[in-house]
Amino acid sequence: MRRLRIVHSESFRLAALFAVLFLGLAGVLMGLTYWIVEGTQRAELLRVIDADIGTIDNGFRQEGIDEAVEVVRQRLGPAETADAVTGEYIYLADATGKRAGNLDSFAAEVGVVWMRRSRHEHSDGNAARTLGLAKEPDEYERGTVLGRGVFIAKDVYLFVGRDTATIVATRTRLIDAFGWVTGVTILLAAIGGIVFSVQFLRRIDAITRTCNAIVAGRFNDRIALRGNDDEMDRLANAINMMLDRIGALMENLQQVSSDIAHDLRTPLTHLRQRLEEARDKSSTVEDYSVSVARAIEDTDELLSIFRALLRISQIDTGTRLAAFRTLSLSDVLNELGAMYVPVAEDAGKTLRVRVENGACIDGDKELLTQLFSNLIENALGHTPPGTQVVVSLKLDPAAVVASVADSGPGIPENERAKVLRRFYRLSVSRSSRGYGLGLALVSSIANLHDASLVLSDNAPGLRATVSFPKR
Amino acid sequence: MHLLLIEDDIELAEALLAGFREHCYSVVHAADGASGLQLASDPRPEAEFQVVILDRMLPQLDGLSVVRRLRAARISTPVIFLTTMSGIDDRVNGLEAGGDDYLVKPFAFAELLARVRVLARRPLPDQVVTVLRVGDVELDLLQRTVTRAGRPIELLPQEFRLLEYLMRNANRVVTRTMLLDKVWDIHFDPQTSVVESHISRLRAKLNAESPMDPIQTLRGAGYKFLAPS
Numbered sequence: 250m251r252r253l254r255i256v257h258s259e260s261f262r263l264a265a266l267f268a269v270l271f272l273g274l275a276g277v278l279m280g281l282t283y284w285i286v287e288g289t290q291r292a293e294l295l296r297v298i299d300a301d302i303g304t305i306d307n308g309f310r311q312e313g314i315d316e317a318v319e320v321v322r323q324r325l326g327p328a329e330t331a332d333a334v335t336g337e338y339i340y341l342a343d344a345t346g347k348r349a350g351n352l353d354s355f356a357a358e359v360g361v362v363w364m365r366r367s368r369h370e371h372s373d374g375n376a377a378r379t380l381g382l383a384k385e386p387d388e389y390e391r392g393t394v395l396g397r398g399v400f401i402a403k404d405v406y407l408f409v410g411r412d413t414a415t416i417v418a419t420r421t422r423l424i425d426a427f428g429w430v431t432g433v434t435i436l437l438a439a440i441g442g443i444v445f446s447v448q449f450l451r452r453i454d455a456i457t458r459t460c461n462a463i464v465a466g467r468f469n470d471r472i473a474l475r476g477n478d479d480e481m482d483r484l485a486n487a488i489n490m491m492l493d494r495i496g497a498l499m500e501n502l503q504q505v506s507s508d509i510a511h512d513l514r515t516p517l518t519h520l521r522q523r524l525e526e527a528r529d530k531s532s533t534v535e536d537y538s539v540s541v542a543r544a545i546e547d548t549d550e551l552l553s554i555f556r557a558l559l560r561i562s563q564i565d566t567g568t569r570l571a572a573f574r575t576l577s578l579s580d581v582l583n584e585l586g587a588m589y590v591p592v593a594e595d596a597g598k599t600l601r602v603r604v605e606n607g608a609c610i611d612g613d614k615e616l617l618t619q620l621f622s623n624l625i626e627n628a629l630g631h632t633p634p635g636t637q638v639v640v641s642l643k644l645d646p647a648a649v650v651a652s653v654a655d656s657g658p659g660i661p662e663n664e665r666a667k668v669l670r671r672f673y674r675l676s677v678s679r680s681s682r683g684y685g686l687g688l689a690l691v692s693s694i695a696n697l698h699d700a701s702l703v704l705s706d707n708a709p710g711l712r713a714t715v716s717f718p719k720r
Numbered sequence: 721m722h723l724l725l726i727e728d729d730i731e732l733a734e735a736l737l738a739g740f741r742e743h744c745y746s747v748v749h750a751a752d753g754a755s756g757l758q759l760a761s762d763p764r765p766e767a768e769f770q771v772v773i774l775d776r777m778l779p780q781l782d783g784l785s786v787v788r789r790l791r792a793a794r795i796s797t798p799v800i801f802l803t804t805m806s807g808i809d810d811r812v813n814g815l816e817a818g819g820d821d822y823l824v825k826p827f828a829f830a831e832l833l834a835r836v837r838v839l840a841r842r843p844l845p846d847q848v849v850t851v852l853r854v855g856d857v858e859l860d861l862l863q864r865t866v867t868r869a870g871r872p873i874e875l876l877p878q879e880f881r882l883l884e885y886l887m888r889n890a891n892r893v894v895t896r897t898m899l900l901d902k903v904w905d906i907h908f909d910p911q912t913s914v915v916e917s918h919i920s921r922l923r924a925k926l927n928a929e930s931p932m933d934p935i936q937t938l939r940g941a942g943y944k945f946l947a948p949s
Contacts, residue, residue, distance in 0.1 A: 576746065
């Protein structure tokens with residue numbers, strides 16, 4: 250099974266493909282080498298033949314046919330006898346017939362001549378060496394002879410030929426070499442393919458195992474990285490990131506569910522009390538309608554907690570980005586300022602609005618309204634009478650900086666990060682209204698808008714600064 | 721404000737987009753009639769445009785056809801035409817096809833902006849009532865003025881909207897949540913007494929010279945603007 254998987258793996262297939270390509274390339278190279286070497290060797294052979302012809306021709310011209318015969322004999326040496334094994338073949342004839350050479354008879358063929366050597370056993374037991382005319386061969390064999398026939402004078406015919414054994418030997422060596430190359434390539438490709446496939450499969454198996462473990466409930470498992478940033482590492486990293494995101498969303502969901510269960514008990518109890526009161530104490534239609542209206546208000550409050558929670562989750566998943574519009578943050582803050590000035594006055598505090606006009610940002614108006622409303626409410630709700638609250642907006646070259654600052658007790662530095670959490674409440678504000686969702690929501694909304702939220706010391710008091718990047 | 725610009729001249733479109741953005745207007749741009757029509761016909765409320773700025777000459781579907789199809793689909797978003805054709809017939813055709821305004825190129829951006837604003841605040845057909853009257857309180861929606869027993873009362877914009885909503889729902893119980901939603905466009909629950917504070921100021925201004933308080937508080941439930949029976 251395992252072996253089959255390796256052969257079927259992508260990396261093995263790839264290795265095989267490369268081996269085939271490499272073999273093709275090697276074949277082409279070998280062919281080319283053979284073609285060039287063969288051409289060179291043939292030219293060299295003809296050069297040697299022409300040199301011999303020149304020497305014999307020279308002797309003939311200087312001293313006549315007898316000298317030519319002498320030269321031939323010298324050249325052939327003991328090879329002149331038919332039995333001698335030699336690479337050189339000469340045949341010299343004049344009008345009277347054969348004069349010298351180690352060939353028995355010969356047709357007077359002129360030009361480059363291809364021949365096949367053959368031996369004839371004579372009846373007297375002597376072997377006669379003959380060459381038969383042949384076409385240029387498709388492939389060399391032992392006994393193929395290349396030569397040239399010329400008439401060095403009228404009636405004087407000379408043939409000089411050479412065995413092509415050297416060419417045959419070269420060809421044999423090249424074919425042998427190609428065989429070796431093929432063998433080694435296939436071997437290496439197979440080994441490489443198996444090694445790569447095993448590694449590849451091992452890593453794929455690791456990912457599969459992790460995924461299965463997660464399916465089985467071990468949500469915190471992650472795929473191990475090698476740290477070399479290769480494709481598999483990047484894939485593993487992407488999967489890990491996906492798992493982290495899913496994990497965060499799941500945690501978010503669990504958190505929200507438990508928060509809801511925990512925090513809705515109080516308002517639900519209130520609602521129940523009101524309804525009981527209505528049942529027990531109401532006598533007139535007016536009483537009933539007041540009780541019902543109160544119950545509706547309680548329900549609305551419940552719904553608003555739900556809404557705030559759901560909104561935080563919704564914001565955290567980024568689904569509200571679609572509702573982004575270009576809007577004037579100045580208008581939003583001015584409108585909120587006008588809304589809260591009377592509230593501040595009634596609580597014995599002052600609210601001042603110092604907003605520069607023309608601050609355009611891309612955002613969700615409803616969420617931004619909620620963000621600053623929450624900040625202003627915190628500034629008004631958790632501070633003693635006499636507190637001054639300043640809502641301001643400044644246009645920086647790089648950012649639109651909005652802040653809500655109060656002169657109240659502030660938040661201790663070590664608590665500032667914690668107050669952004671859901672349902673976290675400072676011990677001093679346990680008695681005041683609220684569910685500890687305000688700043689969590691502020692933080693989520695700021696995140697969604699790529700805005701930074703900084704809580705700092707207003708000396709005295711708290712300053713919440715939200716900086717929106719300029720488009 | 722959310723606008724739709726249907727204009728195939730990219731250079732002009734970009735200049736207009738930049739201009740509107742500078743004034744904090746949110747603009748969606750379509751470069752041809754067909755995609756413009758599609759955007760303008762989106763039934764989702766969050767995709768609704770206050771004004772459509774429409775070029776007469778467009779690829780695929782010309783401006784007149786876009787307006788005709790919008791109106792045929794009972795979409796009444798105000799439409800302002802942009803065109804180089806300044807003949808009387810052209811204007812008449814444009815307006816008869818269902819356009820609401822007409823601007824001849826070249827034009828000043830300030831003029832387009834002004835016309836868009838006018839179109840955006842043009843009252844919808846169902847708002848034919850311009851003066852609300854409950855008891856001796858009179859509220860003029862066009863002049864944005866309020867009188868009680870003939871005496872003018874100065875109100876801040878938010879107080880005006882609050883009174884308008886109370887008067888429109890005279891003799892009905894109006895909860896805090898309803899007021900926050902309709903008057904302040906706030907869809908969450910403020911933890912402070914926004915509504916109470918504004919009501920008390922409105923009450924003080926309304927009742928400065930009258931003994932009878934028309935705004936009845938129903939503890940824990942909301943408010944009722946009383947109409948004398």
